[in-house]
Amino acid sequence: MRKFSLLFVVLFALSAAHVSAQQRHWVHLTDDAGQGSDWRGRLEDAGADIAVHSRWLNAVSVSADIDVLERIAVLPFVRAIEPVRTWQRAERLPAPLASQPERSSPYGLDYGGALEQVELIRVPQVHELWIDGTGITVGMLDNGFRWRTHEAMSGINVRDEYDFIFDDTLTQNEDGKDSWSQDAHGTVTFSTIAGFKQGMLIGPAFNAEFYLAKTERNGSETQIEEDYWVAGIEWLAAQGATIVSASLGYSTWDDGTGYRYENGDFDGRTAVTTRAAVEAMRRGIVVVTAMGNEGSSRGSLIAPADADSIIAVGAVDFNGDVAGFSSRGPTNDLRIKPDICAPGVSVYCANKNADDTYERNNGTSMATPLAAGVAALVRSARPELTPVQVRDALRLTADNADAPDNASGWGVINAWDAILFHxxxxxxxxxxxxxxxxxxxxxxxxxxxxxxxxxxxxxxVHPTDGAQETPMQLVSPLTVAADGSGLYSATIGGVPEGNEVRFHIAASDSRESRTSPYGAPTATHSFTAGESRTLGAEHLLPASLTLHQNYPNPYLPAENALTTIRFEVPMPGGQVRLDVFDALGRRVRTLVEGFRGVGSHSVDLTGTLPSGIYYYTLSSGDSQVMRRMLILR
Known part of the structure; x- marks a missing residue:
């Protein structure tokens, strides 16, 4: 009786609203549907045109008029019927292109016009550690993506894309099908997280892999239907996405199909997209979604930002102040929203008008891909983290973590602190x-x-000699972290050019042991002997032959077993000789003789040299540098 009472109420409401044949509805199935019953065939026999089948929600969306819905309602495997709601993006708000002064990048990568937005959330410091989204798969939900030819996007590793509107594999505009602006929104959000063009635009997760889902069709009111959103996120999950960025959201419509705060609909359990977002989280996916641009009134958030355990993103300007348009919490069940904030004012991104043009935009839809990019960095550094652990890393290291509120949540995120949180x-x-x-x-x-x-x-692994283990040497301490943190190096030799070498790095601190990549030795990095990969590290390469003062100096053998001499060799490396001479110019030691590759090196001096002043010289080709040391016995 309970089932039929619910269906009667729903159908009465639908009849009163004069349901059109084109309006779609969710048909929720009983738990045993599909176990020997031909529910799909029976729905179609009743006159329903099935659009989307959601396995997560155990429901299908159908196009049907009121007569068809009445026939469907009495089928034994139908649990409930409700309208498919219509939605609206957290629309971007254009900002003047020249509104922010552009500075030269002090980092290994040149972020161009994007410097200020990534610097506010400390993304460059994470990129300096060579953590850039490697190994992570990100899914994007938006209205289309023009990425194939733009200079900042053509090199992105897009594994696949799908258009849920036209049921094909092209997410950019299609002639005769899409309006000119159809793929504009997805283009700017995608470039914000993943773009890479030195001196112009670099996004937080530029080295991740991406899947793109086109789940909305622009119309006179930029309408989105929630069943495509659900189909899109289920498809992204099936492709292996572990992060989803969605700059989409709720709007109330005159036909009454929207969710309303005053009705208690933003409780984390009611909206269909909210329920799908929670299910994605349960399946191990970090869902990052926009809070909306509905202004500063209480409870102005949009779904699925009300979902628990996902990351809802508000917008701040470059001073860290919450934007006036950024939606506020709380949810109807009084949970704090947003979770965190990211730059959403004057955000620099690609422009779809040409392959080398850029623009600035405002909106929580711009803050969302920046936050999703930081989530990807956290998961790239520690892939074993659960969605809640990723959310906690972002929230508990943000700048308002001590006093979260419904304007900024836990505050502006800090990528550096977030990756080290766990x-x-x-x-x-x-x-x-x-x-x-x-x-x-x-x-x-x-x-x-x-x-x-x-x-x-x-x-x-040597191609013929098998497994090898080489100690790595600390060549540049990292002063902003604990002792022993820093840049380590080791040399692999004796491998003929063209041979593949697989490797991994292992390290321990006082709490744990880890490897890069995660999961080694089953998972490994690899390279082909003869190649170099220096992106983002060129500034670390010495520009000239450099010799440093030995340490300690003076060298007292009675107190120190050795003294260390550090030196640096410029590109591309070369034959190097390091000699020690006494005060009369006689060579007393040769510490290094042979080829040394580009980078930092060190050698220890030990032995029985008598007290006195000594000179040590480093020579390579026509270059020579000299320093003095004092030995006291």
Whole structure:
């Protein structure tokens, strides 16, 4: 009786609204539907045109008039019927292109016009650790994506795309089908998270893999229907996406199909997209969604931002102040929203008008891909984290974490603190420098607990000699983290050019042991002997032959077993000789003789040299540098 009472009420309301044949409705199925019953065939026999089948919600959306709905309602496998709601994007608001002064980048990557937006949330500092989204799959939900030819997007690793409106695999505008502006919104949001063009635009997760889902069709009111959103996120999950960025949201419509705050609909359980977002989280996906641009009134948020355990994003300007348009919480069940904030005012992004043009936009739809990009960095650094752990890393390191509220939530995110929140990290994209038959492998290890330098090791497989293990040397300490954090390097030699080398890096701090990539030795990095990969690391390469002062100096053998001499070799590396001379100019030691690759090196001096002044010289080709040391016995 309860089932039929519910259906009667729903159908009475639908009849009163004069349902049109083109309006879609959700048909919720009983739990045993599909177990031997031909529910699909029986729905079609009743006159329904099935649009979307959601396995997560155990429901289908159908196009049907009131007569068809009445026939469907009495089928034994039908649990409930409700309208498919219509939606609206968290629309971007154009901003003047020249509204922000552009500065030169002080980092290894040149962010161009995007510098201020990524700098506010400390993305460049994470990129400096060579953590850039490697190994992470991100799904995008939007209205279309013109990415194939734009200079900042053509190199993005897009694994697949799907258009749920026209049921094909092209998400950019299609002649005769789409309006000119159809793919504009998705283009700007996608470029914000993933764009890469040195000196113009670099997004937080530029090295991730992406799947693109076109789930809305622009109309006179920019209408979206929620069943396509559900179909899109289920498809992204099936492709293996572990992060989803959705700059879409709720709007109230005159036909009464929208959800309303005053009706208690934003309680984390009512809206269909909210329920789908929660299910995605349960399946291990970090869902990042826009709060909306409905203004500062209480409860102005949009669905699915009301979902629990997902990340709802508000917008701030470059001063960190909440934008006036950014929607506020709380949810109807009084949970704080938004979860976090990111830049959403004057955000720099690609423009669809030409392949080399850019624009600035405002909106929580612009803040969302920046926040999703930071979530991707956190998961790239520590892939084992659950969605709630990723959310906690972002919330508990944000700048309002001590007093969260319904304007900014836990505050403006901090990518650097977020990646270190759960422990030690290692570069997910180590750099390679090749020269003279040797490959130098370099990676950062960072932790807020002391790193055990002797435990940082390079494990690699020689093509003929098998497994090898090489200690990695700390060549550049990281002063903003715990002792032992910094840049480590090791050299792989004896591999003929053209051979593949698989490797992983292992490290330990006082709390844990980790590898890069995560899951090693089953998972490995690899390179082909003879290649170099230096993107983002060029500024670390010495410009000239450099010799540093030995340490300690003076050298007292009675107190110190050795003194260390550090030196740097410029690209592309070369034959190097390091000699020690006494005060009369006589060579007393040769510490280094042979090829050394580009980068930093060190050598220890030990032994029985008598007290006195000594000179040590570093020479390579026509270059020579000299320093003085004092030995006291």
């Amino acid at each position: 422990g030690m990290v290692i570069s997910t994209n180590p750099k390679l420098f090749y020269g003279g038959g040797e490959t130098i492998v370099m990676a950062w290890v960072a932790s807020m607990s002391p790193v055990l330098e002797s435990n940082v090791r390079l494990h690699w």
